[in-house]
Amino acid sequence: MPYAEWEKGFQSWAEGPRKTESERCANAERMVKQSLKDAGILDKYRTEVFTQGSFANRTNIPQESDVDICIRSMRSFFPQYPEGLGDADFGNATSTFTFPQFKDDVQDALRVRFGNDINRGDKCFSLRENSYRVDADVTATLEHRRYRSAKADDYLSGTAFNTDSGKRIINWPKQHIENGNAKHARTRDQFKKIVRMLKRLQFDLIDNSVIAKKLVPSYAIECCVFNLSDASLSAVVDRYTQVRNAIIGIYAATKDDESCKEWVEVNALKWLFRPKQPWARDNVRELMLAAWRHVGFE
Numbered sequence: 001m002p003y004a005e006w007e008k009g010f011q012s013w014a015e016g017p018r019k020t021e022s023e024r025c026a027n028a029e030r031m032v033k034q035s036l037k038d039a040g041i042l043d044k045y046r047t048e049v050f051t052q053g054s055f056a057n058r059t060n061i062p063q064e065s066d067v068d069i070c071i072r073s074m075r076s077f078f079p080q081y082p083e084g085l086g087d088a089d090f091g092n093a094t095s096t097f098t099f100p101q102f103k104d105d106v107q108d109a110l111r112v113r114f115g116n117d118i119n120r121g122d123k124c125f126s127l128r129e130n131s132y133r134v135d136a137d138v139t140a141t142l143e144h145r146r147y148r149s150a151k152a153d154d155y156l157s158g159t160a161f162n163t164d165s166g167k168r169i170i171n172w173p174k175q176h177i178e179n180g181n182a183k184h185a186r187t188r189d190q191f192k193k194i195v196r197m198l199k200r201l202q203f204d205l206i207d208n209s210v211i212a213k214k215l216v217p218s219y220a221i222e223c224c225v226f227n228l229s230d231a232s233l234s235a236v237v238d239r240y241t242q243v244r245n246a247i248i249g250i251y252a253a254t255k256d257d258e259s260c261k262e263w264v265e266v267n268a269l270k271w272l273f274r275p276k277q278p279w280a281r282d283n284v285r286e287l288m289l290a291a292w293r294h295v296g297f298e
Contacts, residue, residue: 010239035113
C-alpha cells in the first residue's frame, strides 16, 4: 500500500470515539449506578461508580466495543503495608464486611435491573449491549491502600478484588487516567492518537492473519507508548511518520530486559516488564517488527 493510503488510514485511526459511542458508554455507567442506588448499595457500602479502561482514557478503538465500569466500596479496604508492619501499626482492624458479601449484593442489584443481560464471570459481570448502551464489564471492588510509610494517612488509593477462583487483582485506574491525560497534554495532544493508531494497526495485522490475536494486549501497547519520550511523540510530523517513529522507539527499547527495566504502566505504580505480568517483552518486539514490515516502512 502506498504512503498516501497509509497516511489517510492513520489519520482516520487517530481520531477519538464518536459522540454516539461516548453517549452509549455514559448510558451504561448511569444505568449501573442507578441499579445500585435503587438497591441501597451506594449509601450502605459507601460505593462509587466510575468508568475505567480505554473508554475512560479515550484510547478506545471500534474493535474494543465494551466499556469497563468499576464499582468500588470505600466501606472497607485491602491493605498493603511496608515490610514488617501490620494492622496494629496503623490502627486498622479486620472488618466484618467482606468482599464476597459485597460482590453478591452487587450481583443481586444488577440482576433486578438487567435480568438475563447480566452474566457473572470469574472476575466481573458482563452486561450485554442494546441500542441504548454498549457492552460492559462491571467489576465489584474494594479500595486498595498501598501504605508508603508508617503514617496512617500516607497511602495510595487504588482498587482490588478477589476473583471467584481466589486470585487477588490490584489496579490503579484513577492514576492511569491522570497520568494519561498529563502525557497527552505534554505531547501536544498526540499521545492518545498514537496509541489509537498502533492499536488499530495491530488489529489490521490480526485481520490479515499476520499475528495471533492475543500476541500483545492493547493495554500493553498503550503503556509502551507512554514510556516513549514526550519530545518523540510531540514532534510535528505526519501520521505515517508518527507511527514509524513510535515503532522504532518501542522496538529499540525492548531489545533486552535491561533496556526497558524502568518502563512502567501508565499508572506509574507497576513495572511494565517484570514477572507476573500477562505479556512479554519479546512479544511486544515481535509485534513492532510485524507492524513495520506490514506497512512497508524503510
